[in-house]
Amino acid sequence: MFALGPLCLTHDDLWHLTWGEAQDRLEAHQYAEYLDARKRAQMATWVLNGSGRLKHPIRVEDLVGHWVDGQVMSKGEYLEHAKRKIAANKARRG
Numbered sequence: 851m852f853a854l855g856p857l858c859l860t861h862d863d864l865w866h867l868t869w870g871e872a873q874d875r876l877e878a879h880q881y882a883e884y885l886d887a888r889k890r891a892q893m894a895t896w897v898l899n900g901s902g903r904l905k906h907p908i909r910v911e912d913l914v915g916h917w918v919d920g921q922v923m924s925k926g927e928y929l930e931h932a933k934r935k936i937a938a939n940k941a942r943r944g
Contacts, residue, residue: 877920884922887914 891913
């Protein structure tokens with residue numbers, strides 16, 4: 851039912867789309883939502899950082915996370931992902 855709502859697909863569209871096309875549309879919708887959240891977070895960081903009440907500035911990524919491989923990851927998840935990727939590259943190179 852998700853496809854009929856936010857993706858604006860009709861019942862006929864569902865019969866003519868492949869699973870890959872449906873997945874691409876879903877990921878495109880999720881990325882658009884992520885970009886929209888980044889816009890709102892940018893406004894929030896301007897307000898929060900401009901208040902002068904914070905010890906450390908807040909970044910947009912602190913509020914919305916990082917977009918990596920089709921999903922949103924928190925800072926900790928992103929760092930772990932990067933470590934695993936670096937280790938895999940080192941192991942592959944020998």
